[in-house]
Amino acid sequence: MEEFEFLLEMNNISKEFPGVRALDNVTLKVRPGTVHALMGENGAGKSTLMKCLFGIYKQDSGEIILDQQKLEIHNSKDALNYGISMIHQELHPVPHRDVMENVWLGRFPMTGFGPFQFVDHKKMYADTTALFQQLEIDIDPNALVKTLSDS
Ligand SMILES: Nc1ncnc2c1ncn2[C@@H]1O[C@H](COP(=O)(O)OP(=O)(O)OP(=O)(O)O)[C@@H](O)[C@H]1O
Ligand SMILES: [Mg+2]
Known part of the structure; x- marks a missing residue:
């Protein structure tokens, strides 16, 4: 390089x-x-x-x-x-979606091809679990964000 x-x-x-x-x-x-x-x-x-x-x-x-x-x-x-990512000063989680959907918002893993594409919830769950393990975060990826406490 x-x-x-x-x-x-x-x-x-x-x-x-x-x-x-x-x-x-x-x-x-x-x-x-x-x-x-x-x-x-x-x-x-x-x-x-x-x-x-x-x-x-x-x-x-x-x-x-x-x-x-x-x-x-x-x-x-x-x-x-381009590989540029940003964590915003003001966070706007989507309260009526679950934790893992909020993590991957805008870049859901997909499965299938052409017009037959579906959100790959299995991969999303596995990736979220791995990420949370790495970061030592103890939150259920399937919990709805509106059910979580603020702290
Ligand atoms: N969307 C906007 N419309 C009008 N003015 C804005 C907008 N966004 C920022 N400003 C103004 O531009 C200037 C820079 O704001 P900016 O939010 O970039 O500062 P900052 O360094 O991030 O401040 P902070 O430490 O409070 O986060 C400020 O005067 C702010 O009021
Ligand atoms: Mg700022």
Whole structure:
């Protein structure tokens, strides 16, 4: 594999909301294999920058380069396809669906092919159980989210 210095580059990103310049020429460069914390006061623009990366907002100007390729990220599905994932500051679980469906929302495992595709609940259950075991989470994957306590 070819070596390159930055895995991700967000160059000169600006984003305005009515009356607010949330991002003013922001540049963030991330080297492969590194972990970063983006820090700043409330309203500094951290979430806005991440939302531009995840396709929730489109920056007014600036470019996003991943693996040395300039990306047009139109929506969250695009972002996920590029291997970009986001855990949101405000969580919006779907209360009337079960725990595992909330975990895999938007990327349900499917079985079958062509027009005969079905959600693979067996795989979803197995994957969720494995994930919860790894994270030492003791919640029934089949429990409806609305039946869980807040804490
Ligand atoms: N959808 C929106 N519409 C209008 N203004 C917005 C919107 N989203 C963010 N802003 C404004 O943009 C600025 C940056 O907000 P942002 O949420 O990115 O900050 P943050 O660094 O994530 O703050 P916090 O630490 O509170 O999470 C703020 O002034 C905020 O009010
Ligand atoms: Mg935020």
